[in-house]
Amino acid sequence: MRQIMLILGGVCVFAVSAVVLVEIMPAPLKDSDYLVIGSIATLVSLLVMFVVLLSTRLKSPDPFFKKRKKKR
Numbered sequence: 822m823r824q825i826m827l828i829l830g831g832v833c834v835f836a837v838s839a840v841v842l843v844e845i846m847p848a849p850l851k852d853s854d855y856l857v858i859g860s861i862a863t864l865v866s867l868l869v870m871f872v873v874l875l876s877t878r879l880k881s882p883d884p885f886f887k888k889r890k891k892k893r
Contacts, residue, residue, distance in 0.1 A: 827870065835866040 839862040846854055 827873065830873070831866050831870045834869045835862050838862040838865045 839858055842858040842861055843850070846858065
């Protein structure tokens, strides 16, 4: 259930950021403008998903490094 919510949240963030960027860009949009809009929307949605995963699933003090078990 959590994975489905995460995926739906990512899709919603992508859609909202894409719509906002289409509204911000000047009126005559070219194909390259849509490429830029899609790239920025993808970047924003991936960053939001990364931050959500860091704040919910990875609650260790330092989530990027794992301590190795000591060899005896």
